[in-house]
Amino acid sequence: MTNTPALRQPCPPGVCDCGREQLLQQANSDLRILLLTRTEEKRLLERLENLESLADLQNLQRRLYEQLGVRLAVAPGFNEVRSMRGLAIQIDELPGLCRKTRQAIPTAIRRGLAKRPEIAYELLNAHDLFRDV
Template sequence: MNLSTLPVRPPCPPGACICEREQLLDAPGADLRILRLTRLEERRLLERLESLQSLVDLARLQQRMFEQLGLRVQVQPGATEVRSMRGIRIEIEPLPGLCRKTRQAIPAAIRRALERHPAMAFELLNSHDLLRDA
């Protein structure tokens, strides 16, 4: 992939991040899609995540994040009892080039969407058969 024609995220300040951006750029044949997530694009992604209306929207956005950025996000109920949105586990698979702040901001945006639309959280729990006896 030719990065000179695409806008790419500028490097983080030295020592402030663990994104391994430079090692990714130096690795031959590395997947560089995540570097297309500029700060402006990250802001747009977070806004879209916060404005989710349903699990279908979430699944579609998860698929697009993987296709366009190589980013896998898993959203599922935690192993123990779910009493609040904190009980829902949101994991991002390790991906070289993904900024530490972005790694934290994506789950936070999804949690805010779930808090705004509790029906989404119930639908998520029901999709994992946790509300079958309720």
């Protein structure tokens, strides 16, 4: 008897546009994103809020892609960065990724960077902050 991993519970009808049901009905679909249960999502958000360094953030980005197929990009915004809101945090569209999760991940990252602003400075420096000086 094989143990199948627990899949995320469906969102209430009409509340989310994640496409969970369509993803389950497709034959060759990537179901990794459905492994992100609500408890695992809480652990992920807590982890993102307690970042240790830029390397830690980059490691989490890599692991999100490897384990769940979620592409996450964090970079300075197009205009001047005056606060954590000026950072562009982008999550690629992915069938099965809940709307609330898509909103919660950038919020958790911003909270983590607000707690440790030196990580945001490292991120800015990594993207050539001083190129015109």
